[in-house]
Amino acid sequence: MIKLHNCNISIGExxxxxxxxxxxxxxxxxxxxxxxGSGKSTFLRALCGFNKSLFGDCWIDEKxxxxxxxxxxxxxxxxxxxxxEVFGKIHLKDLVLSGNMSERNFMDLxxxxxxxxxxxxxxxxxxxxxxxxxxVQLSDGEQKLGxxxxxxxxxxxxxxxxxxxxxxxxxNRMKMxxxxxxxxxxxxxxxxxxxxxxxxxxYCTHVAFIENQELxxxxxxxxxxxxxxxxxxxx
Amino acid sequence: xxxxxxxxxxLIPQKDVFSILCGKISENSSWSYIIEERWLRTxxxxxxxxxxxxxxxxxxxxxxxxxxxxxxLGISSGASVGVAFAILAGDSLSGWLGFxxxxxxxxxxxxxLMILMILNKWVKGVTLLVIGLMISFFASSFxxxxxxxxxxxxxxxxxxxGFGSFSMVSNDSxxxxxxxxxxxxxxxxxxFPKLLxxxxxxxxxxxxxxxxxKGSRLLIIVxxxxxxxxxxxxxxxxxxxxxxxxxxxxxxFKTSHHLVLLIGSFIxxxxxxxxxxxxxxxxxFALPLNAITALFGAPIIIWVILRGSKTLQMQ
Numbered sequence: 001m002i003k004l005h006n007c008n009i010s011i012g013e014x015x016x017x018x019x020x021x022x023x024x025x026x027x028x029x030x031x032x033x034x035x036x037g038s039g040k041s042t043f044l045r046a047l048c049g050f051n052k053s054l055f056g057d058c059w060i061d062e063k064x065x066x067x068x069x070x071x072x073x074x075x076x077x078x079x080x081x082x083x084x085e086v087f088g089k090i091h092l093k094d095l096v097l098s099g100n101m102s103e104r105n106f107m108d109l110x111x112x113x114x115x116x117x118x119x120x121x122x123x124x125x126x127x128x129x130x131x132x133x134x135x136v137q138l139s140d141g142e143q144k145l146g147x148x149x150x151x152x153x154x155x156x157x158x159x160x161x162x163x164x165x166x167x168x169x170x171x172n173r174m175k176m177x178x179x180x181x182x183x184x185x186x187x188x189x190x191x192x193x194x195x196x197x198x199x200x201x202x203y204c205t206h207v208a209f210i211e212n213q214e215l216x217x218x219x220x221x222x223x224x225x226x227x228x229x230x231x232x233x234x235x
Numbered sequence: 236x237x238x239x240x241x242x243x244x245x246l247i248p249q250k251d252v253f254s255i256l257c258g259k260i261s262e263n264s265s266w267s268y269i270i271e272e273r274w275l276r277t278x279x280x281x282x283x284x285x286x287x288x289x290x291x292x293x294x295x296x297x298x299x300x301x302x303x304x305x306x307x308l309g310i311s312s313g314a315s316v317g318v319a320f321a322i323l324a325g326d327s328l329s330g331w332l333g334f335x336x337x338x339x340x341x342x343x344x345x346x347x348l349m350i351l352m353i354l355n356k357w358v359k360g361v362t363l364l365v366i367g368l369m370i371s372f373f374a375s376s377f378x379x380x381x382x383x384x385x386x387x388x389x390x391x392x393x394x395x396x397g398f399g400s401f402s403m404v405s406n407d408s409x410x411x412x413x414x415x416x417x418x419x420x421x422x423x424x425x426x427f428p429k430l431l432x433x434x435x436x437x438x439x440x441x442x443x444x445x446x447x448x449k450g451s452r453l454l455i456i457v458x459x460x461x462x463x464x465x466x467x468x469x470x471x472x473x474x475x476x477x478x479x480x481x482x483x484x485x486x487x488f489k490t491s492h493h494l495v496l497l498i499g500s501f502i503x504x505x506x507x508x509x510x511x512x513x514x515x516x517x518x519x520f521a522l523p524l525n526a527i528t529a530l531f532g533a534p535i536i537i538w539v540i541l542r543g544s545k546t547l548q549m550q
Contacts, residue, residue: 050439071445079439087299087435089491101433101444107494108429 001025002047002158002189007056009039009046016042019056019215022208024158024191029184030217031200032193033231034210040193041082043215044160049073061157074102078151080161084143086135092146093118093131099154121149125179140167148176152183159183161192165199177203197228275404277509282416283401283466284476284508285501289423290462291477292484292500296431296493297455298355301485301539302364304478305463309347309370311474314467315397317343319378322393323385337408337468343374344464348456398523399471401512412469419462420501428494430455435491473508474525475532480504482539507531 004022008015016039024030034040039053046054049070058065060076078099086095096118097110104110122128125145130138138146144167151159164180165173181203184190194200200207201223208217209231291304298308305311317339347370354366382390403409430451433444441448466473484499485491511527 045439048439048443050442070442070447074443074445079443081439085299085437087296087301089485089489090435091491094491095436098432098436098440098444101429101440104429106426106429108432108492109494110492 001059001061003059005057007054007058009043009053010055011042011053015213016053017210017213017215022215022217024189026157026187026189027184028206029180029190029204030192030206030208031204031220032191032208032210033195033197033200033227034193035232038210038213040210041162044079044162044191044193048077048079048160050079071102074154074156076156077158077160078154078156080144080147080151080159080164082162082166083140084135084147090135091131092122092127092133092135092138092142092149095135095146096122096131096149096153099150099152118149118153121152122146124152125149125175141169141172144168145172145176148179152179156188158189158191161190163194164192165194165196197223272404275409276401276512278413279404279409279470280401280508280512281505282413282420283470283473284511285505286416286420286462287466287473287477287508288480288484288500288504289420289497290459290466291479291504292481292493292496293423293427293431293455293459294477295481296434297459298351298363299435300364301482302361302478302536303367304481305459305467306371306472306474307364307478308351308367309374310344310351310460310463311467311472312371312374313343313345313347314340314464315343315472316374316377317341318396318468319381319393322396323381323389340468341460341464344467345456345460347374348460352452352456396471399473399525399528400515401470401508401524403469409469412465416462416465419458419465422458423462424494424497424501427455427458428492428497431493431497432491471524473528475528475536476504476507479532479535480507482535 002022002024004019007019007022009017009019017034032040032043042051042053045051047058047065049068054065060068060073063072084095093115097114100114101108119128119131122131125148127142127145127149130142130146135143135146144164148161148164151161159180161180164176168176177199180190180192184205201220204220206217207220207223207227208215209227210216211231287305294303294305294308294310295301297303318336320343321336321339350370351363351367355363358366378393382393385393429444430441430446433440433446434451438448441451463477480503481496481500484496484503488495488499490496507528511524514527515522515524
C-alpha cells in the first residue's frame with residue numbers, strides 16, 4: 001500500500017499541488033486527472049524516485065519513502081513513460097529485458113530464462129513478432145505496448161503509467177486497458193495519469209483529480225460529467 | 236601485431252624475430268634492441284588505440300550522440316593546450332613528458348569535460364558537437380598564440396608531439412603509463428557494461444538500474460578524462476580512432492549490449508592503431524599518424540551521417 005499524508009508536490013519554490021490524504025491499495029486501479037501542467041507526471045515520477053518533488057509523509061508498504069533506496073523502489077514500482085528515447089541499436093526485446101536491470105550485476109549478463117519470459121510477455125501483448133525489430137522503427141503505438149511489456153517484465157507490485165492511452169488505436173487501447181485491469185485484479189495496483197475521463201469511469205476503481213491545487217480521490221462510481229467541468233474548465 | 240614487430244627498416248629474419256620474442260638471445264645483439272623497441276611500440280599502439288576507441292564508445296553512449304568523440308568534443312584539444320603550456324613554459328624539463336606536462340594536460344582535458352557536462356543540460360545533439368568543435372578551434376588558436384612567443388626548439392617539440400605517434404616508448408613513465416591504461420580499460424570492461432546499457436535509455440533508467448545519476452556521471456567523466464588525457468599525452472592528439480571505431484563496432488555487431496561493444500571497440504581500435512603504425516613505419520618518410528587515421532576515419536564518419544538519421548537518431 002502506498003500512503004501519503006500532508007504531502008505536497010513542488011518544483012523548487014513552486015508548489016504544484018497539495019495532497020492531504022491519498023492511498024493506493026492492492027487491487028485498485030486509479031486514474032489521475034488534471035489540467036496540463038498541474039503536476040500529474042511530476043507526481044508519478046516523484047513516487048518512482050526519479051525526481052525530488054515529493055515533500056511530506058509518504059509510506060510504501062509501511063516503509064517511510066525517504067528511507068527507501070532507489071533500488072528498493074524499483075522492485076516495487078514499474079513506470080511507463082509517455083515516450084521513451086533510446087540511443088543505438090535497441091531492439092524491442094532489449095527494451096523489455098532492460099526492465100530487470102537492477103537485478104543483474106555490473107556486466108549485465110542476460111540469462112536464457114529472462115529472454116524466454118520476455119518473449120512470452122511480448123506474445124501475450126500480440127507484439128511477439130516485433131521482438132527483433134529496432135525500437136525506433138516501431139510505430140508510436142507499438143512502442144507504447146513495448147513499454148508496457150517492459151513494465152510487466154519488471155513484475156513489480158505497483159504499475160505507474162503516464163498517459164497510457166496516448167498514441168494507441170482503439171483496438172490497442174482496449175487491449176492495454178484490459179491488460180491493466182487484469183493486473184489490478186491479480187492483486188497489484190495500477191495508477192495512471194490520463195486526459196481521457198471516460199477511461200477513468202470505464203476501467204478504474206477510483207478517480208483521483210487535481211482541483212484548485214489539491215489532490216482529491218473519489219470512488220469511480222461517484223464520478224460524473226460535472227467533475228470534468230470542475231477539473232478542467234474552472235480556474 | 237606480429238607483422239608490426241617483424242617488419243621494418245632493419246631487415247631481420249623472421250626466425251630471429253620469433254626467437255627474440257620467446258626470450259632467447261640471438262647472435263646479433265642490436266637486433267634484440269630493435270625488436271624490443273618495436274615490441275613496446277606495438278604494445279603501445281594496441282592499448283592506446285584500444286583505449287581511445289573505448290573512450291569514444293563511452294562518450295557516444297554518454298552523450299547519446301553518434302558523432303561525439305574525444306577529438307570532436309575538444310577534450311583532446313584541452314589536453315593539447317595544457318601540454319603546450321607545459322612544454323613552452325617549462326624548459327627545465329628533461330625527457331619526453333615530465334610531471335608538469337601530465338598535470339597541465341589532465342587539467343586541460345578535465346576543464347573541457349566540465350564545460351561540456353554543464354552545457355549538456357541545456358544543449359543536445361549537434362549543438363553540443365558544434366560547441367565542442369568551437370572549443371577545439373579556440374584551443375588550437377590559443378596554442379598558436381603560445382607558439383608565437385616561444386623559441387624554435389620548444390615549438391618543434393610541440394609540433395612533433397602534435398603529429399601523433401606510438402613511438403614514444405623510451406621514457407621512464409612508459410611502463411607506469413601502460414599499467415594505468417590497462418587498469419582503466421579493465422575498469423571500463425568490468426564496471427561499465429550495465430551502466431552504459433542503462434544510460435542509452437536516459438536518466439530514469441540509470442536510477443532504475445540502481446545507480447546514482449550524479450555519481451555515475453562523475454565516474455564516467457573522470458574515466459573518459461583520464462583515458463583521453465593519458466593517451467593524448469603519451470601519443471599526441473590522435474584523431475578519428477575514438478569517433479570512427481565505435482561506429483564500426485555498432486555496425487558489425489547486431490547487439491547493443493555494451494559488453495560486446497566495449498570489447499569490439501577495443502579490438503577494432505587496437506587493430507587500426509597497429510595497422511596505421513605499420514603504414515607509418517614503412518612509408519619511408521615522416522608521416523604524421525593523424526594523416527593515416529584520418530584516411531580511414533573521415534569516410535566512416537561521412538557514411539555514418541549519410542545513413543544516420545534512421546537508426547542512430549541524429550538530432
